[in-house]
Amino acid sequence: MMSPLATEELGKRFRRGWALRECTLTVPEQAIVGLAGPNGAGKSTLLELAVGMLAATEGSLSVLGRDPRRDPAALADVGYVPQGAPLYRSFSVAETLELARRTNARWDRELAHELLASLDSSRRVSALSAGERARLSLALAFGKRPALLLLDEPFAQLDPLAGRDFLRLLMDGVSETGSTVVIASHVVADIERVCDHIVLLSEGRVRLEGNVEELLASHLLLTGARRPLGTIRGVEEIVRERHSGRQSTLLVRTRGGVVDPTWSVDGIELEELLLAYMAPERLPRPVAPEPGRLRWHG
Amino acid sequence: MAWVTWRQHRLQAYAGAALLAALAVAALVTELPIRAAYHSDPLSACLPPSTRTGCDLIVAHFRGEFTARLDALRYLIVLPALVGLLVGAPLVAREYERGTHRLAWSQGVTRGRWLLTKTALLTAATALAGLALAGLATWWRQPFDNLDGRISPRAFDVEGIVVPAYAVAALAFGVLAGVALRRTLPAMSLAVGLFFAARLGVEKLLRPHYLAPAHRTVAGIGPTAPTRDWVLSNSLVDAAGRTISTAREDAAIVHAQHAGIDPQSYLATLGWHRAVTFQPAGRFWTFQAIEAGIFLVLAAAAVLLALRLVRRAPA
Numbered sequence: 001m002m003s004p005l006a007t008e009e010l011g012k013r014f015r016r017g018w019a020l021r022e023c024t025l026t027v028p029e030q031a032i033v034g035l036a037g038p039n040g041a042g043k044s045t046l047l048e049l050a051v052g053m054l055a056a057t058e059g060s061l062s063v064l065g066r067d068p069r070r071d072p073a074a075l076a077d078v079g080y081v082p083q084g085a086p087l088y089r090s091f092s093v094a095e096t097l098e099l100a101r102r103t104n105a106r107w108d109r110e111l112a113h114e115l116l117a118s119l120d121s122s123r124r125v126s127a128l129s130a131g132e133r134a135r136l137s138l139a140l141a142f143g144k145r146p147a148l149l150l151l152d153e154p155f156a157q158l159d160p161l162a163g164r165d166f167l168r169l170l171m172d173g174v175s176e177t178g179s180t181v182v183i184a185s186h187v188v189a190d191i192e193r194v195c196d197h198i199v200l201l202s203e204g205r206v207r208l209e210g211n212v213e214e215l216l217a218s219h220l221l222l223t224g225a226r227r228p229l230g231t232i233r234g235v236e237e238i239v240r241e242r243h244s245g246r247q248s249t250l251l252v253r254t255r256g257g258v259v260d261p262t263w264s265v266d267g268i269e270l271e272e273l274l275l276a277y278m279a280p281e282r283l284p285r286p287v288a289p290e291p292g293r294l295r296w297h298g
Numbered sequence: 299m300a301w302v303t304w305r306q307h308r309l310q311a312y313a314g315a316a317l318l319a320a321l322a323v324a325a326l327v328t329e330l331p332i333r334a335a336y337h338s339d340p341l342s343a344c345l346p347p348s349t350r351t352g353c354d355l356i357v358a359h360f361r362g363e364f365t366a367r368l369d370a371l372r373y374l375i376v377l378p379a380l381v382g383l384l385v386g387a388p389l390v391a392r393e394y395e396r397g398t399h400r401l402a403w404s405q406g407v408t409r410g411r412w413l414l415t416k417t418a419l420l421t422a423a424t425a426l427a428g429l430a431l432a433g434l435a436t437w438w439r440q441p442f443d444n445l446d447g448r449i450s451p452r453a454f455d456v457e458g459i460v461v462p463a464y465a466v467a468a469l470a471f472g473v474l475a476g477v478a479l480r481r482t483l484p485a486m487s488l489a490v491g492l493f494f495a496a497r498l499g500v501e502k503l504l505r506p507h508y509l510a511p512a513h514r515t516v517a518g519i520g521p522t523a524p525t526r527d528w529v530l531s532n533s534l535v536d537a538a539g540r541t542i543s544t545a546r547e548d549a550a551i552v553h554a555q556h557a558g559i560d561p562q563s564y565l566a567t568l569g570w571h572r573a574v575t576f577q578p579a580g581r582f583w584t585f586q587a588i589e590a591g592i593f594l595v596l597a598a599a600a601v602l603l604a605l606r607l608v609r610r611a612p613a
Contacts, residue, residue, distance in 0.1 A: 055610075
């Protein structure tokens with residue numbers, strides 16, 4: 001089967017510089033993908049390229065096997081909730097749904113209404129809360145029964161409770177449509193509960209991509225006495241090293257675990273793993289205090 | 299898309315209809331005394347334009363009585379520009395400003411079709427409103443048109459098929475400006491600028507030359523009698539056909555005054571006469587068709603350019 005979203009050396013340059021560069025990734029079918037990364041990492045750019053709002057500067061991109069710029073018909077199967085969930089403020093809820101019904105060849109009224117549940121359809125969009133607007137946007141996107149659903153920072157304006165409701169609604173929708181979902185968010189905590197696949201962008205480049213379980217299984221935290229670092233058995237790469245006093249903490253990538261009794265080995269949380277990959281390649285080693293300049297205070 | 303267009307522009311449609319209704323009422327109220335005077339005995343005895351002595355005075359009285367209203371009617375020429383300003387410019391610019399273009403253009407309708415459908419429907423509505431406006435103005439001006447003809451700009455600009463063409467062009471300029479600038483206010487300014495530049499440029503530079511103007515010489519040198527044609531120039535020439543400057547004419551008149559002769563007959567004895575260049579009244583519909591065609595072509599070009607920009611532009 002075609003990957004819902006695949007890119008090959010994809011790059012986008014704006015006047016101010018590259019927003020996305022050498023981005024190669026393949027989103028597996030029916031995955032819930034967390035597109036993580038700090039602000040300005042290129043997340044929105046990637047999504048806008050995927051819905052044909054932007055044209056790529058270099059490389060290629062395929063959405064459901066088609067190029068969204070050359071073949072806009074591909075977008076009929078793509079649901080997109082842009083950043084800030086823009087809606088026509090003067091429209092009522094019912095009119096907003098009517099807009100989607102009239103501008104989409106395939107429209108599942110039942111599903112949209114089911115997802116909106118208790119929302120009074122005569123209310124104006126301008127009178128809705130941020131949570132209700134987000135829900136309406138999501139219902140619009142799901143009403144297309146999209147094969148691929150792209151959400152750009154859906155949690156930005158939601159309080160934690162509304163955020164949780166939104167996720168529940170998202171999972172309800174996915175169970176109905178079987179869509180592949182890409183959620184861009186700079187707050188890892190918002191998406192880690194639902195994602196089974198992670199793409200981490202930083203400064204326009206893909207820093208990490210993979211299945212969440214596999215990533216967590218292949219990364220370990222080693223803690224042990226500070227010493228010159230040679231090769232540690234079982235470690236493929238030291239992702240991050242931190243040294244404090246006489247202790248070192250290493251984040252390492254491994255295959256099959258680490259067998260070295262001088263290190264105590266722990267698992268790592270997704271958020272910490274992503275933060276480690278987001279940060280500059282290597283943190284500077286702390287400089288040893290210069291001797292003879294110690295002073296008493298107090 | 300028709301429903302979407304209607305939903306987003308119905309307020310403008312209501313406002314436009316209300317404006318037309320208000321104009322119709324105003325036209326009716328102001329026209330009644332004009333018609334009464336027009337059908338009064340002294341004037342109707344002088345129609346169709348008669349050269350009987352005194353008729354020029356009667357006609358002048360009629361015209362003079364309603365000068366203010368005739369001048370007010372001239373303001374109708376700004377109405378087509380309003381369409382570009384209020385309907386055309388915000389069409390895309392406001393979507394960009396509010397981010398809703400991302401909503402509109404990520405549905406099943408491609409943005410090219412989205413823009414084309416909306417523009418086409420609004421163009422149809424605009425053209426209808428323009429025709430209604432022109433019909434109203436034509437009815438209102440009918441007594442004056444019978445006296446003065448319809449081909450000079452006063453009548454030409456507010457009657458016939460050029461009015462809907464102007465409005466459609468203004469709409470298209472507004473759409474293009476909105477697509478290019480993505481901000482409503484700057485787009486409005488650009489749209490109005492484009493419209494009036496096109497409008498003035500065509501009226502002053504092109505319209506007099508749609509067809510080669512006709513010429514006529516008038517014996518006698520006094521002001522010429524009113525005509526139903528569009529007089530482009532009316533100047534004093536000598537027997538050889540060379541134009542005589544006003545300074546030279548004045549010098550000749552002063553010369554006659556000193557000699558104690560009637561200046562008029564003195565100039566006539568020099569063989570001087572008036573040469574009139576004009577577009578005949580009968581060319582009204584030809585000129586209307588040409589001018590409407592020019593503005594429709596401009597409108598089509600603007601829409602095509604806007605379409606190109608929207609398809610290519612990053613959003």
